[in-house]
Amino acid sequence: MPALSTSSGSDAGLYELLVALPAQMQPRMNSQKDPTFLWDVFGEKSLHSLVKIHEKLHYYEKQNLMPILQGAAALANDLALLSVHDTVAQKNYDPVLPLMPDDIGNEEGSVKIIYRSGIIQVGDEFREANGIPSQGAITFKIIHSIKEEAPSKEGKMFIKAEAGLSFKKGDILQIMSQDDATWRLALRRAEILVQPLKVSSRKSSDKKTNKSMYECKKSDQYDTANVPTYEETWLVLVGPVGVGLNEVKRKVLISNTQQYGLIVPYTTRPRRSQESDGIEYIFSSKHLFERNKFIEYGEYKNNYYASIDSVWSVLAKNKHLRMLEYKPYVIFIRPLSIGRLRETRKNAKIISSRDDQGAAKPFMEDDFQEMIKSAQIMEMTELIVNDDLAVAFNELKRTFDKLETDMHWIPVNWLHS
Numbered sequence: 001m002p003a004l005s006t007s008s009g010s011d012a013g014l015y016e017l018l019v020a021l022p023a024q025m026q027p028r029m030n031s032q033k034d035p036t037f038l039w040d041v042f043g044e045k046s047l048h049s050l051v052k053i054h055e056k057l058h059y060y061e062k063q064n065l066m067p068i069l070q071g072a073a074a075l076a077n078d079l080a081l082l083s084v085h086d087t088v089a090q091k092n093y094d095p096v097l098p099l100m101p102d103d104i105g106n107e108e109g110s111v112k113i114i115y116r117s118g119i120i121q122v123g124d125e126f127r128e129a130n131g132i133p134s135q136g137a138i139t140f141k142i143i144h145s146i147k148e149e150a151p152s153k154e155g156k157m158f159i160k161a162e163a164g165l166s167f168k169k170g171d172i173l174q175i176m177s178q179d180d181a182t183w184r185l186a187l188r189r190a191e192i193l194v195q196p197l198k199v200s201s202r203k204s205s206d207k208k209t210n211k212s213m214y215e216c217k218k219s220d221q222y223d224t225a226n227v228p229t230y231e232e233t234w235l236v237l238v239g240p241v242g243v244g245l246n247e248v249k250r251k252v253l254i255s256n257t258q259q260y261g262l263i264v265p266y267t268t269r270p271r272r273s274q275e276s277d278g279i280e281y282i283f284s285s286k287h288l289f290e291r292n293k294f295i296e297y298g299e300y301k302n303n304y305y306a307s308i309d310s311v312w313s314v315l316a317k318n319k320h321l322r323m324l325e326y327k328p329y330v331i332f333i334r335p336l337s338i339g340r341l342r343e344t345r346k347n348a349k350i351i352s353s354r355d356d357q358g359a360a361k362p363f364m365e366d367d368f369q370e371m372i373k374s375a376q377i378m379e380m381t382e383l384i385v386n387d388d389l390a391v392a393f394n395e396l397k398r399t400f401d402k403l404e405t406d407m408h409w410i411p412v413n414w415l416h417s
């Protein structure tokens with residue numbers, strides 16, 4: 001079969017070939033019917049139309065087609081939009097669900113559904129289903145699990161409700177943390193205590209606020225007020241006669257004269273020869289004494305002992321003096337043992353209460369026994385043993401320093417009395 005040729009290149013030759021084909025094949029045909037048949041087939045008009053369309057499309061295929069009409073351009077945009085829509089619609093945008101944990105059994109279908117929705121995690125608690133089962137729609141209340149923290153050294157603290165601290169009206173709870181908006185970490189306290197009292201070096205302008213704190217009568221008023229702080233600390237040293245109160249006091253005073261001041265007490269006893277009025281005591285008559293209002297007073301061997309004005313004069317000099325509506329921090333100084341008193345007080349002298357002149361005399365066995373006996377009936381906030389004077393002094397200093405910085409719980413009646 002000879003190669004078919006086209007007159008105007010490969011693009012336009014197909015239609016012409018169709019037209020020429022029956023004539024070119026005629027010499028090779030035996031039957032008269034064959035050329036008629038071929039002519040009918042290749043001469044068919046619709047075939048020619050199709051071939052023409054094919055050739056046109058083939059020609060424009062490699063060119064950028066621009067629609068001639070404005071309406072056609074809009075149609076092109078719509079087609080692009082539809083095409084994008086179809087592409088997007090065919091894509092799968094479903095959430096990627098977490099894999100099921102291995103340890104959930106087959107029967108726990110509902111748990112699987114909730115879990116796979118990603119709302120809850122392993123360890124979360126399922127609490128409620130509308131309160132009543134199988135009635136219309138079910139509302140799930142889901143509480144996320146919280147990791148339990150290691151117990152603190154200060155005491156057991158709980159986060160989970162089941163492990164929480166039960167308490168009733170009147171119990172005293174010390175709040176340890178309010179970091180969480182819905183939970184409070186607290187320790188139960190046995191004593192009847194209210195505010196922590198902090199001694200700090202606040203400016204005197206804060207005193208008014210503190211005063212209003214004392215006047216609070218209800219606990220919710222304490223809650224909203226500031227924690228009271230005090231500039232002045234009133235320390236009272238108590239102990240049996242001759243235990244060494246003056247000695248200890250003297251050591252504290254000379255250790256920091258800026259910080260500590262002495263309250264000069266009142267007394268109705270006669271002034272001794274070596275004493276000066278206003279130094280050791282302010283000497284007063286019984287008549288005047290009874291007309292005065294004192295912070296504290298006591299009676300000893302028919303004589304009164306008390307203090308008041310001196311408190312204010314110490315305050316005025318800006319010395320340290322703790323005041324909580326005149327409730328002092330009391331430190332009890334006691335001897336170690338009668339044996340140690342005999343050893344350590346060999347060269348010491350007591351101002352004998354039996355001697356009206358108040359002459360200093362060496363300690364007698366009776367003095368030691370009296371000291372031990374009265375020490376046994378005294379119970380105070382803080383206890384310091386005056387065996388070795390230097391040790392006792394250091395311990396006292398440590399207590400004072402702690403008072404400066406630490407919080408102190410105070411009995412509730414201190415605020416109401």
Ligand SMILES: Nc1ncnc2c1ncn2[C@@H]1O[C@H](COP(=O)(O)OP(=O)(O)OP(=O)(O)O)[C@@H](O)[C@H]1O
Nearest residue numbers: 241242243244245246247344348349386387388389
């Ligand atoms: N730890 C101690 N070791 C040895 N001697 C001490 C010690 N403490 C105090 N003394 C001595 O004991 C004597 C009595 O001390 P101090 O006068 O201070 O006692 P006091 O408790 O103030 O007595 P009073 O109650 O009669 O005023 C003094 O001679 C003092 O030096």
